[in-house]
Amino acid sequence: MAASRDTPAWVDLVLLPALNLAAAFVVAGLVILVLGENPVKAMGILFYGAFGYGEAVGFTLYYATSFVFAGLAVAVAFHAGLFNIGGEGQAYLGGLGAGLVCLFLGGLPPILVVPLAMVASALFGAAWAYIPGYLQARRGSHIVITTIMFNFIAAALMTHLMVNVLIKPGQQSPESREFDPGTWMPFVHELAAKFAIAVAKSPLNLSIVLAIAVSIFVWLFLWRTRWGYALRVVGHNETAAVYGGIAPAKVIIGAMALSGALAGLVGVNEIMGVQHRLILNFTGGVGYVGIAVALMGRNHPIGIALAALLFGALYQGGTELSFDMPKLTKEVVVVIQGLVILFCGAFEGMFRPQILAMLRRRRLQAAAAAGA
Amino acid sequence: MSDWLLLILTMIDATVRVATPLVLAALAGLFSERSGIVDVGLEGKMLGAAFAAAAVAYVTGSPWLGLVAAIAAATALAMVHGLACITFNGNQVVSGMALNILMAGLAPTLAFAWFSQGGQTPLLGPGRRFEPIALPFADAFAQIPVLGEIYGRITGHNILVYAAAVSVPLVAWVIYRTRFGLRLRAVGENPSAVDTAGIFVGALRYRALLCNGLLCGLAGAYLSTAHGAGFVRDMTAGKGYLALAALIFGKWKPLPTLLACLLFAFTDALQARLQGVSLPVLGQVPVQAIQALPYLLTVLLLAGFVGRAMAPRAIGIPYVKER
Numbered sequence: 198m199a200a201s202r203d204t205p206a207w208v209d210l211v212l213l214p215a216l217n218l219a220a221a222f223v224v225a226g227l228v229i230l231v232l233g234e235n236p237v238k239a240m241g242i243l244f245y246g247a248f249g250y251g252e253a254v255g256f257t258l259y260y261a262t263s264f265v266f267a268g269l270a271v272a273v274a275f276h277a278g279l280f281n282i283g284g285e286g287q288a289y290l291g292g293l294g295a296g297l298v299c300l301f302l303g304g305l306p307p308i309l310v311v312p313l314a315m316v317a318s319a320l321f322g323a324a325w326a327y328i329p330g331y332l333q334a335r336r337g338s339h340i341v342i343t344t345i346m347f348n349f350i351a352a353a354l355m356t357h358l359m360v361n362v363l364i365k366p367g368q369q370s371p372e373s374r375e376f377d378p379g380t381w382m383p384f385v386h387e388l389a390a391k392f393a394i395a396v397a398k399s400p401l402n403l404s405i406v407l408a409i410a411v412s413i414f415v416w417l418f419l420w421r422t423r424w425g426y427a428l429r430v431v432g433h434n435e436t437a438a439v440y441g442g443i444a445p446a447k448v449i450i451g452a453m454a455l456s457g458a459l460a461g462l463v464g465v466n467e468i469m470g471v472q473h474r475l476i477l478n479f480t481g482g483v484g485y486v487g488i489a490v491a492l493m494g495r496n497h498p499i500g501i502a503l504a505a506l507l508f509g510a511l512y513q514g515g516t517e518l519s520f521d522m523p524k525l526t527k528e529v530v531v532v533i534q535g536l537v538i539l540f541c542g543a544f545e546g547m548f549r550p551q552i553l554a555m556l557r558r559r560r561l562q563a564a565a566a567a568g569a
Numbered sequence: 570m571s572d573w574l575l576l577i578l579t580m581i582d583a584t585v586r587v588a589t590p591l592v593l594a595a596l597a598g599l600f601s602e603r604s605g606i607v608d609v610g611l612e613g614k615m616l617g618a619a620f621a622a623a624a625v626a627y628v629t630g631s632p633w634l635g636l637v638a639a640i641a642a643a644t645a646l647a648m649v650h651g652l653a654c655i656t657f658n659g660n661q662v663v664s665g666m667a668l669n670i671l672m673a674g675l676a677p678t679l680a681f682a683w684f685s686q687g688g689q690t691p692l693l694g695p696g697r698r699f700e701p702i703a704l705p706f707a708d709a710f711a712q713i714p715v716l717g718e719i720y721g722r723i724t725g726h727n728i729l730v731y732a733a734a735v736s737v738p739l740v741a742w743v744i745y746r747t748r749f750g751l752r753l754r755a756v757g758e759n760p761s762a763v764d765t766a767g768i769f770v771g772a773l774r775y776r777a778l779l780c781n782g783l784l785c786g787l788a789g790a791y792l793s794t795a796h797g798a799g800f801v802r803d804m805t806a807g808k809g810y811l812a813l814a815a816l817i818f819g820k821w822k823p824l825p826t827l828l829a830c831l832l833f834a835f836t837d838a839l840q841a842r843l844q845g846v847s848l849p850v851l852g853q854v855p856v857q858a859i860q861a862l863p864y865l866l867t868v869l870l871l872a873g874f875v876g877r878a879m880a881p882r883a884i885g886i887p888y889v890k891e892r
Contacts, residue, residue, distance in 0.1 A: 228675070232682045280662055282609075338871040339817060339880075341609065341662060345810050346864040353861035361855060488666060526681045526688065531674025535667055543653035543664030 208552055210500075214493060214541060216548045218507075221540035225533045232529075234522045246517025247510035253517070255386070255399025261502075261509030262401075262466045263288075265408040267487025268505055269415050270322075270460035272496040276419055277452035278432035283329060283344030284460040285484025286351030287322040291461025292468040293355065294321030296373060296475040299468070300363070303377035310380050315407070315465050322461015323454040325351065330453025334446035340453075348484070359477050373475035382470040402470035404462075411462065412498040418455075428452050460484060482531075489538040492545075508534065574715070578722050580838050585726065586796060588834035589733045590615065590788040594812035595819070595826045596740045597784035601647075603744065603821055604777035605757040605883040606654050609665030610646070611785060612809025613672035618643040618789020620676040623690040623800035624683065626697045632794045635697075639790035644782030646672070651778045655771045658887035669809070677802040690793070690800040699727040699795040729791040736784065741823040743780075753777055757881035760888040770888045788812075807864075814867040821881060836863045 226236030247257050267284045274281035281287075294317035302310050329343040359371040382402040389396040419425040430438045431448045438445050467479045486508050493507070494500030515530030540547070594611045601608040621642035626635030646668055653664035677688035684690055704724035711717045744750040752773055756763045760770045792808075793800045811833050819826030840859040 228678075232678065282662075282666070332868070332872045336872045338868070342810075342814050342817060342871060343868055346814065346868050349807055349810075349864040350861050350868075353857040353864075357855045357857035360857075482670075485666065485670060488663065492660075492663060524682050526678055528674045528678045528681075528688070531670060532678055533674075535669075535671025535674055538663065538670060539649070539653070539667035543650075543659040543661075543667050544657050545659050546657040 204549070204553065205556070208556070210495065212552065213545070213548060216552075217541045217544060218537065220544070220547070221533070221536040224540070225536050228532055228536075229525070229529070232524050234524050239518055239522060239525070242518050242521050243511075243514035245514075246521075247514035251397030252399050253513055255397055255401040256513040257506070257509040258405060259399060259401040259466070259471070259509070260512040261505040262405045262408045262470075263463045263483045264486055264490045264505035264508050265412060265502060266459055266462040266466065267483050268490030268494060268501040269411060269498065270456045270458075270484075271487045271491035272494070272498075272501060273415060273419070273428075273459060274452055274456040275491060275496050276425075276432045277428045277449060278435070279330075279333070279449060279452060279456075280341050281326065281329075281344055281453065281456045281460075282341055282488065283326060283347045283457070283484065284463075284487045285480055285482065286344070286348040287325045287457040287460035288463035288467075288480045288484050289351045289355055290325040290464075291318040291322035291458075292464030292479055293358070293475065294318045294461065295464040295468045296363075296376075299376040299380040300373060300475070303380050305379075307379040311382070311469070314380060314469055315462070318461045318464040318468075319458035320461070322464070323458035326453045326457020326460070327450065330450040330457075333453070334449040352478075356477065359475065363475055371477055375474045376469075378473075380469060381473055382465065384470075400471040402466065404466035404470045407462065407465060409502075411459065412502060415459070416498045424451070460487070486534065489534065489542060492538070492542040508537075511537070574718065578718060580835070580842065582722050583838035583841065584831060584834045585730060586834075587837045588830050589730045590791050590796070590808055591812045591815060591830040591834055592733045592827055593729075593736065593784050593788035593791065594809055595816045595830055596736055596823065597781045597788065598813055598816045599740065599744070599821060599823065599826060600753070600777045600780040600784070601650075602816065602884055603757045603881055604753050604774045605760060605881055605886070605888070606650070606774060606778065607661040607665065607885045608650070608781065609662050609813065610650055610668035610809075611665075611812050612805050612807070613665070613668035613670070614643045614646045614782065614785035615789040615792065615809050616669075616676050616803075616805045617646050617672045618786045619793035619804055620672075620680060620690070620789075620800045622786075622790035623693060623793035624680070626693055626794050627684075627691050627799070630697055632693075632697060632699050632790075635794050636786070636790045639794075640783055640786030643785035643789060644779060647778040647782035647785065648775075651775050654887065655774050655778075658889060661885055661887075673803065676800065680800060680802070688802045693794060693798045697794070698798055699729055699790075701725045701727055702731075727791075727795040729787060729795045732787060733791075736787075737823055737827045744823065749776070754881075757883055760883050764888075764890065774888075811863060811867070814871070817880075818867070818870055820879065833863050833866070836866055 226240065229236040229239045246253055248254055267288060270284050271281055295314040298310065298314040298317045302313060325347060329340055329347055332338040332343050333340040363373045364371050365374040382404055385401045386396040386398050419429065427443045427448050430441060430443055431445045435445045463480065463483055468475065472479055490501055490504040490508055493504035511533055512530060515533060516527060519525050519527045519529055594615055598608045598611050618639035622635040622639035625638035626632045650664050650668060653659040654661045680690055681688045707724040710720035744754065752763060752768055756770055756773050764770050792804055797804065815829035815833055816826050818829040840862050843859050844856050
């Protein structure tokens with residue numbers, strides 16, 4: 198994962214990810230070919246569906262917003278040496294927190310209730326990650342297992358709440374009542390209309406501003422504060438952290454809580470921004486995409502923003518693809534996503550030896566030419 | 570009295586049915602993790618195998634060919650995992666998650682494209698599934714009052730249930746009593762020592778993953794061609810993760826892992842039984858709380874009883890030879 202010393206930065210940050218991404222798309226193309234569709238045409242539809250017209254761009258950015266939150270969540274935990282696979286459950290609970298505030302405090306003025314709901318989503322997400330963090334730090338329970346289990350428990354809890362408690366009376370489908378409009382995150386196209394700027398209608402809302410702000414905060418926190426430093430030291434070497442006067446258990450618990458809070462903010466985008474009510478499964482796997490986003494983005498906010506954009510485009514373009522090609526279902530998106538994670542994450546080192554050998558040969562040739 | 574016996578026997582029956590894929594998958598994970606490779610991808614391999622088994626069993630009409638296909642599919646995925654973890658020194662958890670996500674998409678996509686039944690395979694009729702088989706003397710035992718009841722529960726399962734039962738002592742024997750097993754355990758603890766002894770670390774780990782694929786294939790085939798009658802989307806439903814939890818709870822040892830699987834399966838059987846039943850102290854418990862029981866139990870057990878799990882020491886770390 199860490200950039201090795203003998204690799205130039207541009208190879209590590211640009212060339213290798215690009216090669217891996219290309220490999221993922223070649224395999225995805227083969228899958229589409231096997232399914233009996235034209236892969237080149239499919240990729241064209243995918244790209245046009247993601248960026249081709251205003252509405253598409255709006256959708257892409259809306260998906261990317263959620264992925265930024267989820268990706269940052271994974272990255273913060275990762276810098277502390279923790280693998281938080283529980284982003285999905287934490288985002289689910291975050292949405293619950295935001296939803297509860299919007300449902301029961303919706304009468305308050307928007308200037309009060311919107312920030313309150315945001316804080317609630319972060320707190321609920323943080324609480325859901327705090328428990329696995331605590332169990333890891335104090336009881337030694339494996340964080341990967343506990344966070345996975347907490348995803349399942351969150352799903353069960355939310356189903357119970359939606360079916361039995363929060364469901365709108367006299368309704369079949371498990372949904373809460375709609376929130377007061379005062380609690381909604383403003384849509385970008387509505388806001389732009391106020392300034393007489395024409396922006397295509399899409400679910401893109403002001404959460405994207407929050408995502409950018411949070412990205413900057415995470416960068417400042419990790420690389421410009423004492424706490425961020427302690428967090429990274431624990432992630433690099435727990436023993437060294439102890440000798441430096443850092444208590445790893447506290448850092449682990451704190452890092453997980455922060456990670457959960459970031460994941461919880463997904464709820465702001467989905468629940469306050471788009472759904473305006475609590476529904477089942479509004480997260481739709483965003484926590485898992487966050488892992489890929491963090492990996493591709495090298496756990497850095499800028500990289501995460503770019504990777505989130507890529508996955509947002511995949512989601513939006515892939516949905517378009519399943520409309521246009523009858524042999525493809527919406528699960529094709531999941532296939533491409535899995536391939537991208539496989540090639541950009543697990544097969545990260547696939548091309549590295551060849552590229553390094555090539556660079557070394559070039560350098561030797563240059564040296565020989567200079568000598569002669 | 571006889572009511573209670575019947576209840577207990579029914580519970581045991583249900584437990585065995587749920588435990589079979591868990592045991593097979595957990596033992597698959599045991600091979601991988603004992604050799605030093607984290608295996609979060611059990612879920613995906615099982616799902617892929619379940620689809621392959623159902624698809625081939627439907628097309629050829631033979632569950633045995635389905636089983637072969639399931640093993641081939643799971644092994645192929647295990648080799649992809651090996652490529653990532655052994656050859657490319659990649660992140661093992663990420664590789665496992667990638668396989669899970671990939672198969673969650675690929676299996677229903679292929680099912681939709683090939684069978685056009687909305688992401689599942691056609692229902693497997695008789696002859697295309699593994700049928701229950703009667704053990705010897707089943708008829709003779711049936712005459713005896715209590716023993717007959719008990720033997721009646723032991724006999725009459727399908728072949729994969731017995732395969733799972735046999736695989737536990739078999740895996741224990743391989744791990745603890747063979748040269749391959751000794752080397753496997755060594756490579757998970759201290760790969761450089763194994764390397765120094767002149768054994769190829771990578772090849773050994775690949776062989777461990779072959780065993781892993783074989784067992785995942787059995788687990789997947791059980792789901793779609795023995796327990797169920799066809800592939801349904803997301804039919805593993807977290808069983809791969811539960812198997813992994815059972816493996817950790819069982820401290821990476823075959824027999825304790827079996828017991829952990831049985832415990833999880835029993836909780837699952839219990840939750841099926843408890844739905845809609847009013848309990849003495851708690852009253853009517855929501856269905857979802859009962860469904861979450863195995864997961865809650867996992868968290869509690871990992872927090873309370875296992876303590877700091879002593880994982881194989883080299884687990885999760887790619888082996889790179891010193892330059």
